[in-house]
Amino acid sequence: MGVTVSGSLDPQGPVAEAIADLWWLMLALGVAVFAVFAVLLALALVRRSGSGPPPDERRHQRWLLGWGVIGPTVVIAVVFVATVVAMRAIPRDAPPGALVIEVTGHQFWYEVRYPEQQVTTRNELHLPVGRPVALRLTSADVIHSFWVPPLAGKTDMLPDGVNTMVVQADEPGRHRSRCAEFCGLYHADMQLTVVAEPAAAFDTWVEGLR
Template identity: 65%
Template structure:
């Protein structure tokens, strides 16, 4: 398959960007905390320490580094995570394109109900327009996930899950099934094409 293979850390949509920002924040905080404690450990190892009770200055480091700092890091990560979850939970605005995706063993059936078009393992999106995905399964549990656009959701045989995504720039990506669904699971993926609204309209017309 031709196209990009950038992954979730090279976001192409607003929801993917919020997820990537949270990941980079967690990485930065983790590296900063690791470096800080590595430096303090090195100082402690090479510093002559007297036996007996730790002086007040060292007790302050223990309380600050072992209690206060982890709490601050967790609060920051928790806040960033909640903000990202709110972005993912947004309802589709008026005018969103509705696409129905059904997982099968082992392929994706993609339907555009307003246009009367159905494809297999091929998903086209207009750039800059929110898309409301209606996700379900015809047999077992599958998983829908376009890493570059963010969001991951199970496709269940007993209901319909809704996921809202948007592509901000053209591109082509592979979206593998994100839930083990049988022997051919590793080969199950949909080819995603994000294109200009004009090219999308032309593609819909060609399929009709």
């Protein structure tokens, strides 16, 4: 099982799926808006070069109202509703039965603690597939940002508090994660390997560490 270079658009869990769906919707709307305006611009240029009848003021105003006001309002309303739906799909608190993992950012490495299993690792995070995981994110020094694109969006790791991120991996796989907030000279070296594996393999891994 090699390291997959999966990104946000290759979602491996429900949270990343909600974010990817929103991204595709915004891309589709953006392309549609661009296409409409490209056609209108081309039409305007063609008409200007011809010698047609004088412009009709009222028709102009209707076009302005339709394409300039109502169109953008509809597009923004659709994006707004879709964003709220996506945000609601991202759990804020750990559901019952979630595995708790404490991840602490250091300059320039990750400390990963499994309080229930009483094991600690460095720069390696293992997740059992199909089980919600509550990541308790914090920092020992400066602000870092935790980001595993195929699983979820970014969450800050702050020195003065704990941010909880709930993720779930639906497929086994290895993912590379990088600190997403410039945190000092060796920021680019701050990498974490995330291994999503079947529950049995996860248990075996924990036993091996003990």
